[in-house]
Amino acid sequence: MKGKIIYLILASLFLFLVSGATAAEWEVPGDFLTIQAAIDSPNVNDGDRIRVGPEEHAGAVVTKALEIKGIGNATIASGPLHPAGLVQGFRIMSGGAGSSIKNLKFNVDLAIMNGAAQDNVTVSHCKFINAIQAVSNWRGSNWEIKHNKITDLRTANGGGIGILIGDYNGGEVHDNSVSHNDITGTLHVAANDGGGYNGTGIVLYADFRWGRLGTQSLSFNRVAKNKVALVSDTPAVVDVVAFEMTDTRDDPNSIVITDNAAIFNNFRGTAQQIDLTPDNLDQHNLIVKNLGHDRGHRWHRKYGKHQRRVFRPNND
Secondary structure, eight states, X not given: OHHHHHHHHHHHHHHHHHHHHHOOEEEETTTOSSHHHHHHOTTOOTTOEEEEOSSEEEOEEEOSOOEEEEOSSOEEEEOOBOTTSOBEXXXXXXXXXXXXXXXXXXXXXXXXXXXXXXXXXXXXXXXEEEESEEEEEESOOSOEEESOEEEEEEBSSSBOEEEEEEESEEEEEEOOEEESOEEEEEEEOOTTOOOOEEEEEEEEEEOXXXXXXXXXXXXXXXXXXXXXXXXXXXXXXXXXXXXXXXETTOOTTSOOEESOEEESOBOTTSSEEEEEESGGGGGTSEEESOBTTTTTSOOOOOOOOOOOOOOOOOOO
């Protein structure tokens, strides 16, 4: 029996070494001029790492399960265009499930967007500067969004969002984790913005507008130990809320946002701290021990019936 156990351990070790040996590391620039060229290369395979050098780069459409890691002050300053004409950093498309994006600085409109319901993506230790939307996870589950710094946000007749977890296509979005992120600074409202909505630090969003399917279930997502301290420069047009959960139907009898947790967050630096639509979402989700008006107890307050304006992937 002991011999069999030893054999099994050795076999497992062999498989581990073989799988580790198949992963390769690539340099941009160096091995490839651009991140997109690296992703598109037949020599780059799932599980490989792309190391991005300390200068400005274009982002890319991610179609493989890769680790994309910045070195030094690596900055994503351009990238693929969103159908709305906005500049994206990384657009996660089919094949990109399991990717991780780390240690990069973003100076683009829509920094990271889930374009094709890809799961198991990690975004960590990144810096986002004055984005319209920093991290937009549409329809993805099991994302980890952690230890990022989002400084300033801006609007463009929509957006003004730090981190979004949402669905508009009738799926199930679950088990995403948003933790240890700092979202601070000023929400810069565009001079021509029509208003009628709020910016937000972190939002869980079920979008049923204009005949969309919304979601079957937006559940078991965890928002914990984040700091949100945002101030709008034009609150009369677009104000800002630290954390929200929104079902655009605003129907208290049709609840699809359930069993989520918002705990141990610091919302004290944002005047409007928690916004729930419909109002009774606090009965279906755990919202406790957040610094601010919550003060350790279940709490919410409604700040009007604003309809969140967001930029979705479109054209998946």
